[in-house]
Amino acid sequence: MTESARDARDAEAVSRFVESFAAQLVEAGMPRMPARVFAALLSSDEGSMTSAELGEQLRISPAAVSGAVRYLAQAHMVAREREPGSRRERYRVHGNQWYEAMTNRDAVIKRWETALREGVTSLGTDTPAGRRMSETLAFFEFLESELVEMMERWRVHREKTFGPE
Numbered sequence: 001m002t003e004s005a006r007d008a009r010d011a012e013a014v015s016r017f018v019e020s021f022a023a024q025l026v027e028a029g030m031p032r033m034p035a036r037v038f039a040a041l042l043s044s045d046e047g048s049m050t051s052a053e054l055g056e057q058l059r060i061s062p063a064a065v066s067g068a069v070r071y072l073a074q075a076h077m078v079a080r081e082r083e084p085g086s087r088r089e090r091y092r093v094h095g096n097q098w099y100e101a102m103t104n105r106d107a108v109i110k111r112w113e114t115a116l117r118e119g120v121t122s123l124g125t126d127t128p129a130g131r132r133m134s135e136t137l138a139f140f141e142f143l144e145s146e147l148v149e150m151m152e153r154w155r156v157h158r159e160k161t162f163g164p165e
Helices: 003-008 011-027 032-043 051-058 062-074 097-123 128-162
Strands: 048-050 079-082 089-092
Touching: 011 032, 011 051, 032 048, 032 051, 032 062, 032 089, 048 051, 051 062, 051 089, 062 079, 097 128
Parallel strands: none
Antiparallel strands: 048 089, 079 089
């Protein structure tokens, strides 16, 4: 996109998109501030912004940016990068941020499975609670196996559609 096209972009329309998409992420369970920061990064042409740029665009404090970025980094949805020759950090979304986030969820599912197995053992499989726990465990085991296969299909589809990284 040329600089003149970028300048012609309606900042208000971009802001509406950021808030609208962030609201969808919040509805899905993401905290509000990380949702807004993620939507802003995703909608930026460079896919990266500094804390000051995020604060200015979203009208939030540096502390709010910091907390949001911490959350997003832990979820593997953004990466922190140092600007060459500067102490300033940039926060970046990658084209495969959803893949990374889902892959990270696989580790969470494995931890839940371990906890659920302990629950089944503690409660006993012949109790109503143990049966519920067993069914929940079976669901997560199924989800985990499907997720691995689905992510492999996504990698192939992504490369066909968008080319190699």
